[in-house]
Amino acid sequence: MEFIDVLNARHSARAFTREPIPEDRLQRVLERAAAAPSWSNTQPYQIALAQGADLAALGDELSERFERLAPLQRAPAWKKALAAVRRSPALPDGDFRPVIKYPDDLQPRRVATGKGLYRHLGIGRDDKQARHQQMAANFRFFGAPTALFLFVHKGLGVYSVLDAGIFLQTLMLAATDEGLASCAQGALGLWRSPLEKRFRIPRHYQLLCGVSLGFAADQPVNRFRPEKLPVSELMIPRRER
Ligand SMILES: Cc1cc2nc3c(=O)[nH]c(=O)nc-3n(C[C@H](O)[C@H](O)[C@H](O)COP(=O)(O)O)c2cc1C
Numbered sequence: 001m002e003f004i005d006v007l008n009a010r011h012s013a014r015a016f017t018r019e020p021i022p023e024d025r026l027q028r029v030l031e032r033a034a035a036a037p038s039w040s041n042t043q044p045y046q047i048a049l050a051q052g053a054d055l056a057a058l059g060d061e062l063s064e065r066f067e068r069l070a071p072l073q074r075a076p077a078w079k080k081a082l083a084a085v086r087r088s089p090a091l092p093d094g095d096f097r098p099v100i101k102y103p104d105d106l107q108p109r110r111v112a113t114g115k116g117l118y119r120h121l122g123i124g125r126d127d128k129q130a131r132h133q134q135m136a137a138n139f140r141f142f143g144a145p146t147a148l149f150l151f152v153h154k155g156l157g158v159y160s161v162l163d164a165g166i167f168l169q170t171l172m173l174a175a176t177d178e179g180l181a182s183c184a185q186g187a188l189g190l191w192r193s194p195l196e197k198r199f200r201i202p203r204h205y206q207l208l209c210g211v212s213l214g215f216a217a218d219q220p221v222n223r224f225r226p227e228k229l230p231v232s233e234l235m236i237p238r239r240e241r
Helices: 003-009 023-034 052-073 077-085 107-121 128-143 158-177
Strands: 045-051 146-153 181-185 205-214
Touching: 003 158, 023 158, 045 052, 045 158, 045 205, 052 077, 052 128, 052 146, 107 128, 128 205, 146 158, 158 181, 158 205
Parallel strands: none
Antiparallel strands: 045 146, 146 205, 181 205
């Protein structure tokens, strides 16, 4: 594909076919991602790759945790505190705190994107069940045959997170070039322990997020394209002298 076509074609897919990714295509995607630039070429990230029975088992475990977490999120503070004291497995045990309250200036963008997706899917404001199901689909990897979990080295702080972001985008663009769809998922960073059971993760690597990969299913959700800001809104104005 032409580079510009790859850029334009990449979008977050939230419905995948079960078709497995051919080994050689997945390998090329990973090799291209591994060529991404990083701080002093330290490449301070590692990935855990899950497919087949491993991925299905992970999906079961993450989904179960999510189903136990969801009611807790709406529960009064004392119930949350009790769950914390009892070290309930429903509570996230990821390495980074999930964003609970968005900053005032970013919240409207988040809401516009969320509302846009639900409107696109015909899900009403009060249809809590459908909204829940859409969120729950994250933990089944939207049906994808492959998921990658991205870990960053603790020792470089924000710089390893920056490098991981570049790696992730390189990976998603390389996937697009191979005819594959992707969805980066912060939701897959909520629980570390299910991954610990299946992978020998170095202690100094922190779980950042996941990304589902596969072939896009022909479903309406995959035709959703959230609006992006015009470049002018990203520009910091010069001071008048
Ligand atoms: C780091 C990161 C985490 C994300 N987490 C999720 C997620 O948990 N679930 C989800 O459905 N989409 C997730 N997304 C996808 C964003 O919602 C999406 O990138 C954004 O709405 C812009 O849409 P586009 O990717 O189609 O351009 C994530 C994207 C990024 C980059």
